[in-house]
Amino acid sequence: MYIQRFAALVGTIACTTAAQAQDQDQSGFAWEGSVELGFESVYSSDTPANETDTAYAKGEFLGTYAFGNGVSIFAGLTFEEVEDAAANTGYGLYLDQLGLEFGIGPATVQLGKVHPAFGTAWDEAAGYFGSTLAEDYELSEQIGALTDLDLGVAGVLSIGLFYADDTALSQSAGFNRGRNSTALGGAGNTGRLDNASLQWHGTFGDTRVWAGARHLSAGAGDVSDETGGFLAIGHTFGGALDLFAEAAVFDGYGGTADNARFVTLNAAYAVGDVTLSGTVATRDVDSLGKTELLSIGAEYEFGDRYLIGAALARIEEAGVTDHVFGVNFEIALGS
Template identity: 40%
Template structure:
């Protein structure tokens, strides 16, 4: 903003020197400076209903009406320093077998709390955050598109991270990231209203070490001149064994996404991601492979999605299983920002099948104290 207004002022002054200029005197344009502190963020609200039917396990046939709220806030302290804060309200416990649930077991917890420092193209942060690794758990379209990929999402970790953005011109913009962390075992790992329980090192689990011996390295890119609408992500992670594990886990991920605007006015989206894990979940000799694809079509307020994931688990000396999820969904976005969607999924997990129908009503709000 400062550079833009300065250029405008210089242009206005130069204009007065031209023959026939209508300006009798040079025009002084105000210079608008950033003000600190400032507060900005988003609030995402969702009402949903999931009905599981035709399940091989009769206890899984439940109807779950739920609420989800996610608040993300940035408090800008100076041109360099900011505080990031996130709250989530959701059902923090799984439904009980054979029992339907309506807005049950809702807890409130802090999912993000960190200090950020932006130094030119580099960004540093320390505190509680979700280290980068993969994107399918976030961007795969549809009511159930992200379900299996969420297995490898990294969230609620304590540690340090850094990213560096560089512009390669026609070759695109790229971001290199590195993070060291461990599972949050502080009081922030619990929730209020409904307690989900504080995480302890004795609970085990990969990454639950209370040491900075877990890390991820990522590279993301977009804005390639030869491939408009294209983006990619690459990542590697190492998660150390907790007290209940027998090995450290190593994971690799690679993903692509493409969005295309058609001449008809329709927008076509496509994404795919493969993630491989050796000694998966900290079990020596076990491997896991996830393959996720998603397709979306939007035409004005209408949208539709087709997505699926295949998850292959190979067990040390004990065969393998092949889980899968296929979903189809559609929705309508109103001018006031409210979106209503409906979806169906067929799921096979641990050699058991079930079908699920879901409804989603969502609305997002943005706010800022900046003028």
């Protein structure tokens, strides 16, 4: 209750302050996005039933309208294959972000359906399989309030109060994945602003550092709250070689009795328009055991907005080893 009242007070003060801000920003609409086509094949496995081929398509689009007084609205759309409660799948279009953004001095505030900051491997790790395991703990499609506080040379501090989207916006058009409900349970799926994240990011020359923590309250039927933390570091050598590492640990992972540990190690080397990459990653969940991933890949960027990537991976899970090939084609879009 205290968290909810505090969030409401912050929102009221923020809106009042933003409304009084002087006209410093240009108004207008801007958008960006990407379209990706891909193919993934498990071409060899200890379990022959795992040997499957899958083609996919995905589109992501983000639009922003600035009113010219430091206030803007934003909306994000995603088109991809989704799954409903009965494990049926199909292609659906859904709003993954929608809200209001404004500045208060050195802080930027977002209210609405947002993506709280926790972890960064999905942005920093290069290659087709670079963030495959780390994506398990990415926070997205949350209802709440986020603040990015610019600390100057000391970096940026990101704070969030939120809960998993249980509104009509959790559904999808086309193939409907269904509406989320708090009755489904899951850490953070509480319908209340009793979940929080904290992340710090700093850049020091060619070195980047991130650190963060989060608390997700137990949902219906869960046995535990989830508490987690992560640390990540990246460094670029000579503008060509980039090394990145991220480790995350969780107690009560996903609202269960499990502890979980994730590690991602990634290296990328640029040769002209081609980036070669390699990844070593592990996921260790108490009740599920350890998953180990090894991957090498290459990506070629051309024409300013086009990318072709391909990679090989060896994934070992529950004593079964799969060998996987993936290839994708991406087009960057925007105004």
